Amino acid sequence: MKTIFKYIGITSPASHQGLSQRTLRPSLAPEMKTLYKYFIILILMIAGNELSAQNKALVNTSKSNYAKLSSLDMGAVQWTGGFWADRFKVCRDTMIPNLWRVYTDPKISHAYRNFEIAAGLDTGSHEGPPFHDGDFYKLFEAVASMYANTHDPKLDELMDKTIAVIAKAQRADGYIHTPTLIEERKNSGKEKAFNDRLNFETYNLGHLMTAACVHYRVTGKTTLLKVAIKATDYLYKFYKTASPELARNAICPSHYMGVVEMYRTTRDPRYLELAKNLIDIRGLMKDGTDDNQDRTPFRQQTQAMGHAVRANYLFAGAADVYAETGDTTLMHTLNLMWNDVVNRKMYITGGCGSLYDGVSPDGTSYNPNEVQKVHQAYGRDYQLPSFTAHNETCANIGKVLWNWRMLQVTGDAKYADVMELALYNSVLSGISLNGRNFLYTNPLAYSDSLPFKQRWSKDRIGYIKLSNCCPPNVVRTIAEVSDYAYSASDKGLWFNLYGSNTITAKLKDGTPVKMTQTTNYPWDGKIHIRFDEVPGNKAFSVFLRIPGWCKGASIKLEGQPVPQLDATPGTYAQINAVWRKGMTIDLDLPMPVTLMEANPLVEETRNQVAVKRGPVVYCLESADLAKGQKVFNVALSANSQLKPEMIRIDNSEIMSLAGKADLRDENNWINRLYKEVSTPKQNAVDIRLIPYYAWGNRGHVDMETWMPLDR
Numbered sequence: 001m002k003t004i005f006k007y008i009g010i011t012s013p014a015s016h017q018g019l020s021q022r023t024l025r026p027s028l029a030p031e032m033k034t035l036y037k038y039f040i041i042l043i044l045m046i047a048g049n050e051l052s053a054q055n056k057a058l059v060n061t062s063k064s065n066y067a068k069l070s071s072l073d074m075g076a077v078q079w080t081g082g083f084w085a086d087r088f089k090v091c092r093d094t095m096i097p098n099l100w101r102v103y104t105d106p107k108i109s110h111a112y113r114n115f116e117i118a119a120g121l122d123t124g125s126h127e128g129p130p131f132h133d134g135d136f137y138k139l140f141e142a143v144a145s146m147y148a149n150t151h152d153p154k155l156d157e158l159m160d161k162t163i164a165v166i167a168k169a170q171r172a173d174g175y176i177h178t179p180t181l182i183e184e185r186k187n188s189g190k191e192k193a194f195n196d197r198l199n200f201e202t203y204n205l206g207h208l209m210t211a212a213c214v215h216y217r218v219t220g221k222t223t224l225l226k227v228a229i230k231a232t233d234y235l236y237k238f239y240k241t242a243s244p245e246l247a248r249n250a251i252c253p254s255h256y257m258g259v260v261e262m263y264r265t266t267r268d269p270r271y272l273e274l275a276k277n278l279i280d281i282r283g284l285m286k287d288g289t290d291d292n293q294d295r296t297p298f299r300q301q302t303q304a305m306g307h308a309v310r311a312n313y314l315f316a317g318a319a320d321v322y323a324e325t326g327d328t329t330l331m332h333t334l335n336l337m338w339n340d341v342v343n344r345k346m347y348i349t350g351g352c353g354s355l356y357d358g359v360s361p362d363g364t365s366y367n368p369n370e371v372q373k374v375h376q377a378y379g380r381d382y383q384l385p386s387f388t389a390h391n392e393t394c395a396n397i398g399k400v401l402w403n404w405r406m407l408q409v410t411g412d413a414k415y416a417d418v419m420e421l422a423l424y425n426s427v428l429s430g431i432s433l434n435g436r437n438f439l440y441t442n443p444l445a446y447s448d449s450l451p452f453k454q455r456w457s458k459d460r461i462g463y464i465k466l467s468n469c470c471p472p473n474v475v476r477t478i479a480e481v482s483d484y485a486y487s488a489s490d491k492g493l494w495f496n497l498y499g500s501n502t503i504t505a506k507l508k509d510g511t512p513v514k515m516t517q518t519t520n521y522p523w524d525g526k527i528h529i530r531f532d533e534v535p536g537n538k539a540f541s542v543f544l545r546i547p548g549w550c551k552g553a554s555i556k557l558e559g560q561p562v563p564q565l566d567a568t569p570g571t572y573a574q575i576n577a578v579w580r581k582g583m584t585i586d587l588d589l590p591m592p593v594t595l596m597e598a599n600p601l602v603e604e605t606r607n608q609v610a611v612k613r614g615p616v617v618y619c620l621e622s623a624d625l626a627k628g629q630k631v632f633n634v635a636l637s638a639n640s641q642l643k644p645e646m647i648r649i650d651n652s653e654i655m656s657l658a659g660k661a662d663l664r665d666e667n668n669w670i671n672r673l674y675k676e677v678s679t680p681k682q683n684a685v686d687i688r689l690i691p692y693y694a695w696g697n698r699g700h701v702d703m704e705t706w707m708p709l710d711r
């Protein structure tokens with residue numbers, strides 16, 4: 001707050017609170033009008049923030065009337081050890097510096113150079129995909145989120161310098177999209193604003209808005225926010241005046257989340273109006289597609305289909321609009337989508353979007369002209385292939401964003417279950433353990449014997465030239481996991497994700513609470529919580545998430561069992577007390593090794609099992625078999641004994657599962673499609689399973705997640 005006062009040169013907001021936009025005089029010069037507008041928005045923000053105890057959250061639902069939960073301020077949770085501290089350290093020391101180097105080295109990527117050219121600071125042409133601006137904003141958001149935790153002045157300086165370039169690139173009317181701006185500088189006439197929906201302008205703008213909100217919340221500076229306000233104003237005016245044809249520019253709508261977050265930051269009611277309008281106009285054009293979820297209006301959709309990143313971003317944005325408006329027609333569709341995805345279209349890793357290319361389920365018709373092609377998309381119900389799973393990392397992250405918002409709105413633990421599943425498995429799989437290399441797709445099996453090449457490398461690579469959307473997305477997500485760990489409500493504090501950390505939080509009424517959580521989760525289900533600072537004589541509740549996968553959870557207070565506490569899987573166990581400094585809670589979440597099977601309608605995995613322990617899904621890699629043995633010849637029995645053993649891969653501590661498995665004599669499949677069944681050799685091979693997310697970190701391997709079940 002101090003920084004803002006300093007920035008706009010006032011000492012107290014109180015005397016300005018009565019100002020409204022009506023006080024603007026029409027005779028003011030346009031620049032003065034703009035200045036006044038920013039000034040008033042800042043006053044609104046200051047006034048709003050003073051009323052709110054928690055306003056520096058990643059997603060700020062503290063004043064959302066239809067959200068049950070709100071988030072803690074960014075930086076309130078500090079990882080202190082174990083799993084997430086390790087990933088966070090790699091994020092701080094390698095992921096962010098490395099990706100920043102990649103994005104600012106024009107020999108590798110033009111992500112930053114495009115802004116410099118658009119700002120007139122350099123010459124040349126735009127290079128990279130049209131959504132590269134959005135990629136850069138995501139990386140910027142990762143830096144800002146990291147700054148919230150470290151307060152490293154070098155990051156602050158880096159952001160200041162970068163913002164100056166982005167601001168200089170922006171057009172006076174607020175439009176900012178480097179492919180167009182660069183051509184405009186050249187007067188080439190080649191690019192026009194919103195010329196082509198595949199230019200991804202609104203996607204880029206959405207990520208600018210989100211990054212700006214995060215930057216403002218963690219630094220108090222309004223430099224990037226001013227750019228985002230101009231851009232949001234531009235978008236507001238654009239949608240007021242655009243033809244329906246132009247207005248359909250909503251590919252991969254990150255801007256629904258972005259616009260709502262801008263509303264939360266500025267309280268400018270036009271932004272909420274814009275967000276509502278963006279959803280309302282979907283599906284009104286004649287040539288909408290299932291791939292883009294706009295063949296039918298959002299409220300008439302009954303199943304998840306089409307491009308999975310676009311779908312999940314749409315759902316997350318609609319959940320944001322619901323949090324502000326309580327529009328039950330939106331929640332109705334969101335519930336249909338969620339049940340469809342989780343019950344019929346989600347991989348065991350939480351991944352989604354199984355198809356590289358396919359046909360829309362809605363396009364099924366005897367008239368071939370009505371069949372619509374979809375790509376990187378949700379398939380039909382139960383269509384979940386392993387080798388050819390697309391599962392874009394961004395789709396899996398989109399699902400985290402969507403479920404996070406559903407959790408904030410409802411407080412229902414089922415959303416936290418999906419978030420956790422995706423985070424530990426199909427999000428983390430998108431980046432190498434050393435933090436330098438990335439996967440675009442996340443298949444559940446890989447074999448060099450497959451006689452065709454799939455698009456996109458199955459070895460993680462440093463820069464995905466055609467589509468680098470996933471790397472900054474996964475990096476920002478890892479930087480922000482601490483923001484998902486807890487929530488606050490009128491009743492108290494909610495534990496969503498477990499990990500060793502310290503919390504310096506405020507309850508909704510502003511009273512401070514400090515706690516320490518100690519655990520080796522997800523490798524061990526024992527969680528110890530200690531109160532370090534509590535409000536005196538004030539009762540509040542602690543809500544402990546009991547994961548849906550966990551049977552037999554138990555809770556101790558001050559070392560004593562509390563059997564009367566309801567620890568039903570898939571709920572939050574509520575403990576209400578007047579807490580004292582030094583009081584402890586011990587939560588035990590048993591996590592035995594568990595064999596999982598899929599619904600028999602998933603034909604790809606009939607008679608196969610996957611191995612799970614706690615929230616972590618396991619896989620078998622050829623790196624863990626003796627030379628000459630093949631991954632696809634290994635079979636598990638129903639009574640397989642797999643023992644947890646810690647190992648290290650690429651300096652990362654990982655819980656492996658070691659044991660014996662059966663071996664099938666299936667070596668001779670060359671030019672053979674079918675053969676008679678042979679008897680497997682029981683317990684003939686030593687195996688070691690590793691967490692799915694850690695696959696492909698020991699060179700090029702064959703891998704599988706679903707294994708045949710022998711006995």
Ligand SMILES: [Zn+2]
Nearest residue numbers: 392394469470
């Ligand atoms: Zn992506």
